[in-house]
């Protein structure tokens with residue numbers, strides 16, 4: 001990350017209420033930005049995400065959380081595991097079926113079914129299996145993280161995004 005971009009980022013963040021003016025605090029924030037952002041583009045996206053969400057300076061811990069949940073996952077994915085034959089070309093995502101079951105107490109239970117083999121064939125089979133059921137509904141062609149290592153990365157991103165959402 002270039003010094004110019006660090007300066008610019010601090011300047012943009014200073015529109016937030018209670019943004020520090022103490023030079024030591026600013027130096028610490030600059031240091032955080034440098035260690036978090038791998039390049040200038042990442043710094044731009046991080047600052048935009050912060051300004052889109054806060055009116056008041058949220059503090060360094062929140063900045064690190066936003067970076068981990070929203071900015072880091074956008075990094076190029078060449079370094080990821082290549083994925084298995086079920087999710088190759090889909091970046092770790094694959095088609096699944098979600099079976100929704102209406103329980104006797106009125107609550108809803110959801111089960112994700114990972115089809116093996118031909119997706120069209122699997123769809124016919126699962127729809128036949130639950131055909132005529134008054135308690136089960138099958139949602140087809142949903143997308144979920146795969147169960148291979150590449151899918152695990154997608155799953156972790158979802159988990160972080162949910163955690164982020166719950167804090168808001």
Ligand SMILES: [Zn+2]
Nearest residue numbers: 084087146148
């Ligand atoms: Zn996979």
